[in-house]
Amino acid sequence: MTSYVVRPITEAERRPARALLSLTLHGTAASDEVWELVGRSWRADRKFGAFDGDAIVGITSSMGTHMLVPGGGRIPTAMVDGVGVRADHTRRGLFTRLMRVQLEDCAARGDVAAALHASETVIYGRAGYGAATRRVSVRVRAGRGTVRPDLPASGRMRLLDAEEAVSLVPGLYRSIAPHRPGMIDRPDHWWPADHDRLVGRDGHLVAVHSSASGTDDGYVVYKTEDARTDAEPERGATVRVRDLHAASPVVAAELWRYLLGMDLVAEVIAPALPLDDEVELMLADPRRCAVTGRQDDLWLRLVDVPAALAARAYGAGPPVLVDVVDPLLAANSGRYRISREGAERVPDSAGTAGLRLGVDVLAMLYLGDRAPSTLAELGRIEVGDPAAPAAADALFGTTRPPWCGTFF
Numbered sequence: 079m080t081s082y083v084v085r086p087i088t089e090a091e092r093r094p095a096r097a098l099l100s101l102t103l104h105g106t107a108a109s110d111e112v113w114e115l116v117g118r119s120w121r122a123d124r125k126f127g128a129f130d131g132d133a134i135v136g137i138t139s140s141m142g143t144h145m146l147v148p149g150g151g152r153i154p155t156a157m158v159d160g161v162g163v164r165a166d167h168t169r170r171g172l173f174t175r176l177m178r179v180q181l182e183d184c185a186a187r188g189d190v191a192a193a194l195h196a197s198e199t200v201i202y203g204r205a206g207y208g209a210a211t212r213r214v215s216v217r218v219r220a221g222r223g224t225v226r227p228d229l230p231a232s233g234r235m236r237l238l239d240a241e242e243a244v245s246l247v248p249g250l251y252r253s254i255a256p257h258r259p260g261m262i263d264r265p266d267h268w269w270p271a272d273h274d275r276l277v278g279r280d281g282h283l284v285a286v287h288s289s290a291s292g293t294d295d296g297y298v299v300y301k302t303e304d305a306r307t308d309a310e311p312e313r314g315a316t317v318r319v320r321d322l323h324a325a326s327p328v329v330a331a332e333l334w335r336y337l338l339g340m341d342l343v344a345e346v347i348a349p350a351l352p353l354d355d356e357v358e359l360m361l362a363d364p365r366r367c368a369v370t371g372r373q374d375d376l377w378l379r380l381v382d383v384p385a386a387l388a389a390r391a392y393g394a395g396p397p398v399l400v401d402v403v404d405p406l407l408a409a410n411s412g413r414y415r416i417s418r419e420g421a422e423r424v425p426d427s428a429g430t431a432g433l434r435l436g437v438d439v440l441a442m443l444y445l446g447d448r449a450p451s452t453l454a455e456l457g458r459i460e461v462g463d464p465a466a467p468a469a470a471d472a473l474f475g476t477t478r479p480p481w482c483g484t485f486f
């Protein structure tokens with residue numbers, strides 16, 4: 079029986095740990111050229127490995143940042159950016175051990191939440207994560223005049239070279255986002271692997287919109303794939319949007335006008351837009367836009383439930399007593415009073431709980447994505463007071479659905 083050691087990785091183990099992650103995700107280890115950028119994002123800090131002797135066979139990794147919550151507050155958040163166990167060591171409890179060590183480390187650092195994009199939906203619920211934001215994928219048939227001609231055209235678009243794309247976009251992202259719950263600050267070391275590498279080595283392009291007064295107010299990172307063949311020379315290219323942020327819907331429309339109006343382009347695919355995205359409202363013929371998918375996006379784990387509940391704002395609704403159950407981080411389990419004025423922990427003897435729910439389910443309603451009443455009807459929340467689900471809907475509901483808008 080193998081006895082594994084779970085511990086922080088050392089500086090020298092960074093590259094093998096990254097190669098392991100790639101292996102578990104069926105990718106290939108970074109070449110020296112790619113590692114030059116990826117390595118800058120892959121710090122030893124906040125990484126835990128599971129070791130079989132000297133060999134690293136499991137990894138979990140995160141970066142520290144802040145996430146916007148309803149009401150405009152920001153909570154310290156761990157962006158969990160890499161989890162994997164080597165195929166010949168799975169189903170022996172290594173993931174379970176790695177999650178526990180990572181969450182304890184997050185709690186010790188003062189992270190109020192941890193967040194990730196899951197490769198599969200069945201994995202993270204057992205560690206207390208819940209799907210907290212969703213995204214839609216759209217495909218728009220391209221062509222000039224696709225964007226409504228009456229939409230006011232303003233400012234201009236310009237294409238950046240790779241060097242400008244590396245130096246300009248981080249500041250532009252900071253000036254435009256985050257503006258809705260679920261969005262995060264992008265740490266400095268997020269950029270080398272997830273932006274610089276794409277624009278420098280992977281053929282992604284960046285187009286920036288500036289207003290009539292010359293202020294940059296939107297950008298899109300995209301890649302084109304030429305689909306023309308000898309048999310189908312008229313077939314246009316596909317444009318894949320990687321990252322699009324705009325200071326207003328009018329600026330977003332200008333970015334779409336640019337993408338859809340490029341020569342030799344047949345379609346534009348954007349795989350990670352907010353649930354309430356307005357692309358079809360920008361089009362002369364809304365049916366040129368097909369929603370091709372809708373799925374979970376950010377999975378959230380409330381590490382410090384009292385701090386998380388206190389950090390967000392609540393809508394107008396009668397107060398509700400909520401019992402939270404957290405088998406992994408037991409300090410979170412207990413009774414909370416949520417009201418328009420805020421949230422506070424109360425003794426278990428204080429009244430009767432209106433709702434009782436797991437910490438994973440709390441994550442699903444924390445940013446406003448899911449209505450407590452729906453989760454109660456589907457048996458995910460126990461109801462102690464029949465008036466509580468509607469009251470919780472009013473308290474937790476937000477005007478716009480949450481969205482992350484950053485892949486990590």
Ligand SMILES: CC(=O)SCCNC(=O)CCNC(=O)[C@H](O)C(C)(C)COP(=O)(O)OP(=O)(O)OC[C@H]1O[C@@H](n2cnc3c(N)ncnc32)[C@H](O)[C@@H]1OP(=O)(O)O
Nearest residue numbers: 102160161162163168169170171172173174194195196197
């Ligand atoms: C943020 C990100 O990085 S997302 C990327 C996540 N990584 C991957 O998808 C890479 C491929 N998969 C893997 O590396 C591994 O299978 C992991 C990390 C998902 C799971 O690692 P393991 O060490 O096998 O998990 P562990 O043995 O702790 O399993 C715990 C429980 O989860 C279950 N489980 C684990 N993975 C899966 C899965 N993919 N599907 C269904 N159940 C699973 C196990 O059966 C076990 O259940 P039990 O407690 O009822 O017995």
